[in-house]
Amino acid sequence: MAQAPQHRSPGEAISxxxxxxxxxxxxxxxxxxxSQSTISRLERGxxxxxxxxxxxxxxxxxxISPTRLGxxxxxxxxxxxxxxxxxxxxxxxxxxxGVQIASLGSERSRPINPAVxxxxxxxxxxxxxxxxxxxxxxxxxxxxxxxTVIEQQLLPAAGGxxxxxxxxxxxxWAEFAGWxxxxxxxxxxxxxxxxxxxxxxxxADDPVRQAFILMRKAQQSVNLTQxxxxxxxxxxALRVRGDVPARIRASAHLQQAHGHALAGDDTGAxxxxxxxxxxxxxxxxxxxxxxxxxCVPAYVDAQGAACQLRLGKPAKxxxxxxxxxxxxxxxxxxxxxxxxxxxxxxxxxDRAPDAACSVALEALEITxxxxxxxxxxxLRRVVTALTPWRRTxxxxxxxxxxxxx
Numbered sequence: 001m002a003q004a005p006q007h008r009s010p011g012e013a014i015s016x017x018x019x020x021x022x023x024x025x026x027x028x029x030x031x032x033x034x035s036q037s038t039i040s041r042l043e044r045g046x047x048x049x050x051x052x053x054x055x056x057x058x059x060x061x062x063x064i065s066p067t068r069l070g071x072x073x074x075x076x077x078x079x080x081x082x083x084x085x086x087x088x089x090x091x092x093x094x095x096x097x098g099v100q101i102a103s104l105g106s107e108r109s110r111p112i113n114p115a116v117x118x119x120x121x122x123x124x125x126x127x128x129x130x131x132x133x134x135x136x137x138x139x140x141x142x143x144x145x146x147x148t149v150i151e152q153q154l155l156p157a158a159g160g161x162x163x164x165x166x167x168x169x170x171x172x173w174a175e176f177a178g179w180x181x182x183x184x185x186x187x188x189x190x191x192x193x194x195x196x197x198x199x200x201x202x203x204a205d206d207p208v209r210q211a212f213i214l215m216r217k218a219q220q221s222v223n224l225t226q227x228x229x230x231x232x233x234x235x236x237a238l239r240v241r242g243d244v245p246a247r248i249r250a251s252a253h254l255q256q257a258h259g260h261a262l263a264g265d266d267t268g269a270x271x272x273x274x275x276x277x278x279x280x281x282x283x284x285x286x287x288x289x290x291x292x293x294x295c296v297p298a299y300v301d302a303q304g305a306a307c308q309l310r311l312g313k314p315a316k317x318x319x320x321x322x323x324x325x326x327x328x329x330x331x332x333x334x335x336x337x338x339x340x341x342x343x344x345x346x347x348x349x350d351r352a353p354d355a356a357c358s359v360a361l362e363a364l365e366i367t368x369x370x371x372x373x374x375x376x377x378x379l380r381r382v383v384t385a386l387t388p389w390r391r392t393x394x395x396x397x398x399x400x401x402x403x404x405x
Contacts, residue, residue, distance in 0.1 A: 010055065010069040011045040017062040018043075023188060031061045031189060112157050120146070120169045124176060132332045135370030136180040143177050167204035171197045172291070175213055182220065183334075185373030190220055207242030212291045214240065215248060218255035222262065230259035248292035250279035254303040261307035269311065273304045294335075298327040302339045305346065314349035321346060334375070337366030341378035348385035356386060357394040364401055376405050 018028050018039075025039040032039075034054060042058065055069045123146070127139045150170045158166040178193035194217050201209035218233035237252040253276040260268030277300055305320035321343035328336050340363035347356035360382050367375040379402045389395045 009045050011043045013064065013068045014039070014058055014062065015043045017064050021062070021188065027186065027188065028058070028061065030186070031192070032057045112154055112162075114162055114165075116154065117162075117165045117169055120150070120173070124169075124173055128176065129331055131180065131183075132334050133370075135334055135372055136183045137371050140177075140180045140184065143173065143180060147173055147177060164204050164206075167200045168206050168209060171201040171204065171206070171209045171213065174200060175209075175216055178216065178220075182223065183372050183374055185377070187220065187223065191217075194220065207240050208244055208248070208291065211237045211240035211242075211244045211252070212248050215252040215255055215292075218252065218259070222255060222258040225262060227259045227262035230262070231256055234259065245290070245292055246279040246281075247290075247295040250276040250300065251292050251295045253279070254295075254300065257303065257307050258310075261310040264311070266311050269307045273300065273307065276300045276303070294329075294332065296327075296329065298324045298329070301327075302335075302342075305339075306342060309342070309346050309349065314346045317346040318343065318350055318352075333366060334370040334372050337363045337370060338372060338375045338378065340366070341375050341382060344382045345378060345385060348382055353386055353389040353392065353395060356382060357398045360398055361401070364398075364405065367405065376402075379405070 018025070023031075025043070026036045029036045029039045032054075034057075038054065039058070042054070052071065055071055056066060059066045059069050059071065127142060131139045147170075150166070150173060154166055155163070155170060174193045174197035178190040178197065181187070181189035181193060194213060198210065198213045198217075201213055214233050214237035218230045218237065221227075221230035221233060234252045234255040237255075238249060253272045257269040257272035257276070260266075260272060276295075277297070280295055280297055280300055301320050301324035305317045305324060308314075308320060309317040321339060325336065325339060325343065328339070340359050344356045344360035344363060347353075347359060360379055363375060363379060367379070383395075383399045383402050386395045386398070390399070
């Protein structure tokens with residue numbers, strides 16, 4: 001746990017730790033599974049004996065010692081699931097995993113069924129597909145619930161080889177949670193879950209998942225326009241030894257390319273993209289049940305287009321996006337919407353307002369269903385780029401439609 005100065009009350013400690021992380025009360029509440037009013041009440045010092053479980057969860061999510069909130073240092077980590085509002089939902093989630101729970105208040109858990117590992121992996125693959133088709137809002141609740149079960153019941157009960165497999169599954173679920181939070185426009189939570197995923201992957205001594213998570217952290221750095229950190233993390237992913245799948249390595253090269261493009265290094269970006277093409281080969285089928293399985297030639301085309309657009313080459317970006325979308329896998333609907341929005345940005349940069357409007361409206365139809373914050377943000381950038389043509393009917397109609405999302 002992080003060390004911090006003493007505060008006069010638990011409420012002050014919560015408020016200070018939250019502000020140190022740059023989180024709002026609503027963001028902390030979402031992270032804990034409680035309401036904003038609950039966090040506000042705690043920070044105002046209006047705790048009661050019933051809030052012990054809530055405080056334990058808040059301490060965990062803030063990464064501070066329970067003692068700073070007036071709790072015993074050995075407060076069970078699974079206390080939060082005993083809260084009346086969470087117990088029923090937790091039990092339902094646990095039941096789907098085949099967990100035998102005699103008493104949630106007990107520090108000892110009964111042995112778990114090894115078949116739960118396969119169930120977790122197949123369920124995650126299903127939720128990944130649901131996210132791609134319908135967006136993160138439809139799956140984030142289930143992912144949070146299952147991570148609660150994994151972290152507070154399954155991992156403490158697993159030992160030996162079963163614990164290693166459980167840690168590997170936990171790392172995959174945590175990374176997925178990070179991805180969902182990014183698409184929900186909550187990058188700070190995305191970073192938090194990526195860090196948790198890396199912790200579990202390292203404990204499992206799993207090079208494949210470590211490489212994948214490093215690549216994802218590089219991707220997060222790209223989204224935050226931190227070019228040197230992106231290049232460094234992607235390079236670290238490529239240095240991981242072991243039988244790391246080619247598609248994960250290709251994804252790492254693509255994040256390197258983005259970092260170079262952010263830095264204005266055309267040569268470095270082009271070289272990294274060529275490495276990625278060489279690793280993905282000609283396989284066009286996405287593998288939703290495999291880490292990095294999305295990295296097919298169409299995906300490389302789309303990432304290359306994004307780099308070209310960053311480097312001030314909109315015409316090349318348009319051609320690359322069109323090639324990518326022509327071969328785009330049907331089950332990645334949300335990403336299709338995102339890349340249509342980015343194609344619209346390329347058309348706008350290439351001074352083709354009519355084409356930009358047409359493509360942006362296609363993207364808008366998809367994002368109305370998936371509610372992707374990334375796509376919505378990209379569409380707003382398209383509207384800004386079309387400012388020189390704002391008096392035309394098509395641009396005005398697009399601006400109104402985007403504003404209504």
